[in-house]
Amino acid sequence: RYGYFGQATPEVVRLMFCIVSGCLTEGRTFLSVSGEEMVSINTRDTVGIRMLQSEKVEVVLLTSSEDPVTEKLVDKLAKRTGCKIVQVGEEPLNELKLIVEQRKLEWKDVAYMGNDKADVNCLNLAGLSAVPGDAPVVAINAAKYTCRKVGGMGAVREFAEHILLQREKAKSLMKQYRIDCSSK
Amino acid sequence: RYGYFGQATPEVVRLMFCIVSGCLTEGRTFLSVSGEEMVSINTRDTVGIRMLQSEKVEVVLLTSSEDPVTEKLVDKLAKRTGCKIVQVGEEPLNELKLIVEQRKLEWKDVAYMGNDKADVNCLNLAGLSAVPGDAPVVAINAAKYTCRKVGGMGAVREFAEHILLQREKAKSLMKQYRIDCSSK
């Protein structure tokens, strides 16, 4: 129904931002008596991130200053996912604007995955945006796509597949558009 | 249906009590061979607690003497949530009565979240009260609100949003009441 002319450019995402806590993890932190802390991530989601990377989509993971993800964990996540990890404040937009500009991209070329109030502006702004299925209503309302999977259990993978599918559609639309133009 | 005159005062909660085990956590304790113990808490719930605190609702976490939450964990929870933590006995009402009186509040100004038999009296007494969706029937029957989310997975957050919504409603009712009075 929405053809090529209905939108400025097709959704060919070049950059994805993904909140760690609640999207890549479940949002749960395990606290031990002896002072240890644990979070869990899912192989399915890291495979999803690699699928995006192999299609030349850069993935940047976001941690918040209030997040229980310590420096050591950040190093480990960075190593396992091959992603750069950026710490954001109460309004992630402040830090992310610079990154988008540095890469000479516009927000419509960006995908954003978040899961709470703080993410609302970015969810609204990004060309593609998603929340895990168990996100609070305020985040669901701002996102363009709500995953059926919940955080830490495949939501990132599901959004990655969504992004790649949109990309495929956009490419075939562009191809079709060129055919139409040349045949005129 | 229930207008302002139908109740003594609107539900403007000033103080919330929340049982840790089964509400803020899932109720699960992880026991290791080497003697370690772990519980898990959810970022979504701690965000909910901060939402209440920023609206001037004091949140007090309750642990039971039978709970597997040790002193070290209590310190960590207190630091992460910014809440005072109080240990209660078999009947939480005994300890909580004093706290409510000290703050010169009445029980109708109090919100209570619990999840088992021991919480029945407090669930009945509090102006607003809730249990996680997976609570035993005895607790569900006593609570004024049953969360759709389960313990440790967003139930505290859901109740926090419920409290803030009731507060908004109460405030707009009070405002309407003043308008009605002054226009007479």
Add this chain to the structure above:
Amino acid sequence: RYGYFGQATPEVVRLMFCIVSGCLTEGRTFLSVSGEEMVSINTRDTVGIRMLQSEKVEVVLLTSSEDPVTEKLVDKLAKRTGCKIVQVGEEPLNELKLIVEQRKLEWKDVAYMGNDKADVNCLNLAGLSAVPGDAPVVAINAAKYTCRKVGGMGAVREFAEHILLQREKAKSLMKQYRIDCSSK
């Protein structure tokens, strides 16, 4: 439909056997790189065990020689639940027969909670028997009661409440029977 005369004696359980792995725990073991092992138990279930104990039902926990529950964990479980813990072999009936006889009980006075093939004989024999909702079909078919809750997440508590309810029913039937007899 099944009145008092329809059964030998009412279901007044005096002794409950409960398999640890898959009933009191989820059946999951967490294995760490450094050699640590963890299982999780739920406060709701330990409260259920205490409810039985306070009604004079002895609860005995069963571990299997193939279970990943080590000696240290067994000590901890025993301390937390106040239960005796017995190790059983491939056919739990062999060890449990002696315990039932020692207490001068019959199997109809016994409740049994298990969750796999090995438990089939005991599930058939016990006066009351149950499996968690996620048990394999072979165990579900042998059990008299299938919990809605799954292992490690409230199944033991649910069965405990079921036992206490049957006990109440049995007591009121016996009372009624005495009234009927004396009024003849």
Add this chain to the structure above:
Amino acid sequence: RYGYFGQATPEVVRLMFCIVSGCLTEGRTFLSVSGEEMVSINTRDTVGIRMLQSEKVEVVLLTSSEDPVTEKLVDKLAKRTGCKIVQVGEEPLNELKLIVEQRKLEWKDVAYMGNDKADVNCLNLAGLSAVPGDAPVVAINAAKYTCRKVGGMGAVREFAEHILLQREKAKSLMKQYRIDCSSK
């Protein structure tokens, strides 16, 4: 509907390959601040593996070079399940072809359990194949059987029971076939 003559030989599986990450485990890895890593496996699944072994089906567990299952964990899994553990690359078929040939088997005698894109060729090739219920669509489409249970929570057990049931059916078909032949 599909009688004995409708297939080359009945499904009597002699060898089962099973991906560890996402089938035997949930796919989740727990990462701790101090550098510890944990995965969880379910007693129900290890019982399923033993059921196959006692029916003379060899079970080989597969880890990937990208999997977060370290050497120590591999040793522990091998000990607990009694299985050989083989590390596979991006296309498991490369390593598994040799193993199938060594045992003088054909792929129709093999059962395969996987849960992602990399497993598609093996899922297509194996006589019996399955994915956990929460597998990505690409894997579900290639598998002959989709478990109702999810990874790490009984999917391996469910597939084991499916294999043994097919085996029973195949044996009774062969028996019937011999009766039919001798009665001619």
